[in-house]
Amino acid sequence: MSDPLLSVDGLTVRLEVRGERRAVLRDVALTVRAGEALGLVGESGSGKSMTARAIDRLLPRGAEVDGTIRFGGRDVHALSGADLRRYRNQAAMIFQDPRAHVNPVRRIGDYMTEALRTNLGVSPAAASRRASDMLAQVGIEGGSRRLRQYPHEMSGGMLQRVMIAAALLTEPRLLLADEPTTALDVTTQAEVMAILDELRHEYGLAMLFITHDLELAAAICDRTVVMYAGQIVEVRESGRLHDDPLHPYTAALAAARPDITRTAGRLRAIPGRPLSAFEAPPGECAFAPRCPHARDACRAGTPAITELDGGLSRCVRARELRGKLGERANA
Amino acid sequence: MLLASLLIASFVIFAAVYLAPGNPISALSGGRALPASSIRILEQRYHLNEPFLAQYWYWLGNALHGNLGISITLRENVSALISQRIWTTAGLVLYASVLILVFGIGMGIVAGLRPGFLDTSTLVVTAISAAIPAFVAAIVLILLFSVKLGWFPALGNGTSFLSNVQHFTLPAVALAFSALAIVARVTRASIRAESEREHVQTAVSRGIPGRQLIRRHILRNAAIPITTITGITIASLIAVAAVVETAFSLNGLGAYLVQAAESKDLAVVQGISLVLVTAFVVVNLLVDVLYALLDPRVSLGSRAQ
Amino acid sequence: MSTGMAVTAAVGTRRARPLSGLRATGVAGMVSAAVIALATIAALFGPLLAPYNPDLPNLSLAWVGPVGGHLLGYDFQGRDVFSRLLAGAQSSMIGPLAVVVLSMAAGALLAVVAAWRRGAADAVISSGLDILFAFPGILLAVLATAIFGAGLTAAAIALSIAYMPYVARVLRGVALRERSQPYVAALEVQGLSATTICVRHIIPNMLPLIVAQATIMFGWAMVDLAAISFLGLGVQPPEPNWGVMISENQTGILQGYPLPALSAGVCIVAVVIAFNVLGERLFEQAQAARQ
Numbered sequence: 001m002s003d004p005l006l007s008v009d010g011l012t013v014r015l016e017v018r019g020e021r022r023a024v025l026r027d028v029a030l031t032v033r034a035g036e037a038l039g040l041v042g043e044s045g046s047g048k049s050m051t052a053r054a055i056d057r058l059l060p061r062g063a064e065v066d067g068t069i070r071f072g073g074r075d076v077h078a079l080s081g082a083d084l085r086r087y088r089n090q091a092a093m094i095f096q097d098p099r100a101h102v103n104p105v106r107r108i109g110d111y112m113t114e115a116l117r118t119n120l121g122v123s124p125a126a127a128s129r130r131a132s133d134m135l136a137q138v139g140i141e142g143g144s145r146r147l148r149q150y151p152h153e154m155s156g157g158m159l160q161r162v163m164i165a166a167a168l169l170t171e172p173r174l175l176l177a178d179e180p181t182t183a184l185d186v187t188t189q190a191e192v193m194a195i196l197d198e199l200r201h202e203y204g205l206a207m208l209f210i211t212h213d214l215e216l217a218a219a220i221c222d223r224t225v226v227m228y229a230g231q232i233v234e235v236r237e238s239g240r241l242h243d244d245p246l247h248p249y250t251a252a253l254a255a256a257r258p259d260i261t262r263t264a265g266r267l268r269a270i271p272g273r274p275l276s277a278f279e280a281p282p283g284e285c286a287f288a289p290r291c292p293h294a295r296d297a298c299r300a301g302t303p304a305i306t307e308l309d310g311g312l313s314r315c316v317r318a319r320e321l322r323g324k325l326g327e328r329a330n331a
Numbered sequence: 332m333l334l335a336s337l338l339i340a341s342f343v344i345f346a347a348v349y350l351a352p353g354n355p356i357s358a359l360s361g362g363r364a365l366p367a368s369s370i371r372i373l374e375q376r377y378h379l380n381e382p383f384l385a386q387y388w389y390w391l392g393n394a395l396h397g398n399l400g401i402s403i404t405l406r407e408n409v410s411a412l413i414s415q416r417i418w419t420t421a422g423l424v425l426y427a428s429v430l431i432l433v434f435g436i437g438m439g440i441v442a443g444l445r446p447g448f449l450d451t452s453t454l455v456v457t458a459i460s461a462a463i464p465a466f467v468a469a470i471v472l473i474l475l476f477s478v479k480l481g482w483f484p485a486l487g488n489g490t491s492f493l494s495n496v497q498h499f500t501l502p503a504v505a506l507a508f509s510a511l512a513i514v515a516r517v518t519r520a521s522i523r524a525e526s527e528r529e530h531v532q533t534a535v536s537r538g539i540p541g542r543q544l545i546r547r548h549i550l551r552n553a554a555i556p557i558t559t560i561t562g563i564t565i566a567s568l569i570a571v572a573a574v575v576e577t578a579f580s581l582n583g584l585g586a587y588l589v590q591a592a593e594s595k596d597l598a599v600v601q602g603i604s605l606v607l608v609t610a611f612v613v614v615n616l617l618v619d620v621l622y623a624l625l626d627p628r629v630s631l632g633s634r635a636q
Numbered sequence: 637m638s639t640g641m642a643v644t645a646a647v648g649t650r651r652a653r654p655l656s657g658l659r660a661t662g663v664a665g666m667v668s669a670a671v672i673a674l675a676t677i678a679a680l681f682g683p684l685l686a687p688y689n690p691d692l693p694n695l696s697l698a699w700v701g702p703v704g705g706h707l708l709g710y711d712f713q714g715r716d717v718f719s720r721l722l723a724g725a726q727s728s729m730i731g732p733l734a735v736v737v738l739s740m741a742a743g744a745l746l747a748v749v750a751a752w753r754r755g756a757a758d759a760v761i762s763s764g765l766d767i768l769f770a771f772p773g774i775l776l777a778v779l780a781t782a783i784f785g786a787g788l789t790a791a792a793i794a795l796s797i798a799y800m801p802y803v804a805r806v807l808r809g810v811a812l813r814e815r816s817q818p819y820v821a822a823l824e825v826q827g828l829s830a831t832t833i834c835v836r837h838i839i840p841n842m843l844p845l846i847v848a849q850a851t852i853m854f855g856w857a858m859v860d861l862a863a864i865s866f867l868g869l870g871v872q873p874p875e876p877n878w879g880v881m882i883s884e885n886q887t888g889i890l891q892g893y894p895l896p897a898l899s900a901g902v903c904i905v906a907v908v909i910a911f912n913v914l915g916e917r918l919f920e921q922a923q924a925a926r927q
Binding site: 106 | 528529530532533534535536537538539540543547548551552555625626627628
């Protein structure tokens with residue numbers, strides 16, 4: 001088995017918030033192989049966005065980082081200067097709110113070709129041509145006219161596609177997509193997802209797809225990682241996540257989403273609210289306060305990762321609860 | 332919109348003659364007794380026997396042609412008196428503006444880009460200097476640099492260009508003092524705000540190097556609020572120049588305006604007010620134009636405050 | 637710094653209590669408040685507190701430095717500087733007070749009317765205000781004194797007119813936000829008249845911001861009025877006034893007796909800084925309370 005393209009190990013991140021040091025990520029580990037799509041699912045505060053930022057080294061000033069991140073075999077934290085910039089072009093990031101993330105006073109063409117011209121030394125004419133072609137690939141016609149437009153002249157969905165196109169221009173090997181469709185309406189969401197999926201296959205890109213929507217991740221990703229309170233709680237093949245989850249949180253997430261095909265009396269919400277890493281009670285399973293299957297063993301200490309049937313779970317009772325968590329069990 | 336302001340302002344200036352207690356003749360003469368022949372001349376020149384709006388029309392027409400009337404005290408053409416002094420005021424305001432642009436924006440950029448000691452000290456210094464009015468700054472500067480150190484002269488215009496610069500330095504600094512502090516603060520705040528915007532993060536994630544990042548994404552975006560505030564501040568210098576000119580005995584429009592106001596030489600007051608208000612409006616117009624040029628999201632005339 | 641007090645001061649339809657938030661403005665805020673309090677006491681009781689007669693000239697003592705009980709020496713007419721500063725506090729503070737009260741009253745009224753009526757009324761008022769922006773305060777004051785004669789009244793009224801558009805614009809934004817709050821609609825449905833809602837509910841909820849704005853504005857008005865008095869168009873000598881004291885004693889600086897003019901300058905600057913700092917803190921508080 002060849003080495004994974006991206007491997008994260010023991011990633012712990014602490015941020016300074018209002019004078020206090022707070023953990024936002026605890027012991028996060030994941031791998032992405034070349035051409036593979038990995039979903040990263042979690043609610044707000046779970047640390048999923050923070051993980052992506054840590055990978056791209058976009059953490060705020062003063063962040064403490066422990067653990068290793070390796071890309072193509074190289075330690076990401078050892079990179080600096082031109083090497084770091086080249087890495088960032090290889091692991092390109094797409095953000096959530098396109099209107100906030102694109103400079104409003106610069107033209108689209110400028111935004112798209114900046115990295116090409118600065119880092120890769122491509123001539124402005126050639127860069128513009130490539131940008132035009134890429135726009136066509138994401139479904140935006142009239143390339144050269146579009147390149148001269150400003151962001152405020154485009155809709156949110158179009159701008160998001162521009163962001164994707166821009167990210168792809170530097171020919172990355174890994175795409176870090178941080179909730180790229182959350183800020184869009186449902187129809188546009190579907191379009192953008194389709195484009196993302198298609199291009200990923202065409203260019204053979206690896207992708208880390210971050211979302212709060214379990215079903216969405218399962219739909220386009222080969223494997224899915226579930227995060228809670230700054231920790232990984234489950235890693236599983238997407239196809240088996242619904243029927244045979246290995247962690248009570250995953251099961252609860254899946255059950256809480258209203259299903260169009262079924263009529264149910266009441267929405268099955270998880271009691272309580274999602275915790276951030278620093279809010280989680282230390283020395284016990286972070287999900288224990290809200291878990292319907294919690295026992296004393298769960299409060300005895302922070303659970304370790306168990307390997308089970310090709311997947312990973314941070315539930316102490318994973319083996320016990322196997323088969324009792326999924327849709328089949330609760331149908 | 333600004334042109335409407337100018338029109339209305341000119342109307343107010345014109346109407347001043349009628350707002351004054353007493354009749355227009357006494358206002359124009361500043362309360363002095365006049366021989367009947369002079370009264371007749373005034374009546375004719377100012378069309379005092381015609382309807383109000385017609386008078387305004389004549390006055391405005393004359394003004395646009397450069398005829399602003401005659402000074403009661405000096406018996407000379409107001410326009411001539413103005414043109415003798417306009418370069419003093421213009422030079423002073425220009426000098427002060429350069430100081431503000433170079434040091435105000437400069438300090439603000441340095442403080443905004445480098446948090447730390449330099450930044451906090453800038454904040455403290457500007458907080459204090461922003462509160463020091465021009466005339467207080469004037470006397471302190473005269474005390475320190477004129478009397479104690481003797482580096483600069485305290486009063487007067489100077490004769491040649493070089494001595495002009497020498498004479499105008501302290502006044503320009505006094506004029507620019509608090510405005511500089513305000514501009515520095517706003518610049519710093521804008522740069523801080525821009526540095527934290529999401530689109531800057533995007534640029535970082537695309538591997539844009541530091542220098543270019545600062546220039547094309549932070550400074551370029553911060554230029555919008557910075558230009559607006561700097562423009563407004565420079566426009567306000569036009570009025571405060573009167574205070575500085577008086578303090579340093581400079582022969583400028585502002586000082587002359589004050590003297591004319593004291594001696595109730597209304598024609599002069601009206602003439603200078605018109606010139607100054609026009610200059611103020613022109614500067615504001617320039618700021619609007621610059622703003623529209625810098626921010627592609629707005630069209631001309633829609634400057635949001 | 638507790639925002640709890642600030643929140644209590646502005647929430648719901650209760651009347652705001654600015655003073656309860658004072659403690660929350662921090663050290664700088666408290667020091668500024670103390671300076672302002674001192675200046676106010678001087679303004680109210682200055683002539684009584686003055687150790688020597690501030691008005692009697694004695695030319696043989698002109699420019700004599702600090703000696704005996706005269707902390708700051710004598711001014712250009714041989715009057716005790718310290719006493720004159722105390723006596724001058726009144727005219728130096730009352731002008732800005734009048735300007736603030738007038739411009740804020742007029743500005744708030746226009747702002748609330750524009751925000752309440754919206755539509756055409758708002759457009760007319762806003763355009764009118766935009767036009768007024770063309771007149772810088774000092775210029776209008778000079779024009780006014782040329783017409784009506786030099787003196788504090790003409791200058792103060794002129795400045796109020798010049799400041800009003802700025803106040804109205806700021807408060808209009810706030811009033812618009814208040815107007816669109818759900819509780820206003822609820823009150824309307826209950827049948828309360830527009831005036832009642834504005835006076836009894838909207839304005840009190842804007843009060844923290846109004847107070848903050850008024851405080852900052854006091855500082856500006858003080859600077860502008862002192863400048864006008866310095867020019868000789870405001871308070872007339874021999875009446876004591878900090879701005880006038882600077883201009884009358886300016887020759888002293890050139891002759892080597894800087895203390896009278898400088899001390900008047902320091903008074904002005906100290907009080908203005910105090911108002912600026914306090915005003916900024918109150919502003920931050922009012923903003924935080926809105927979240």
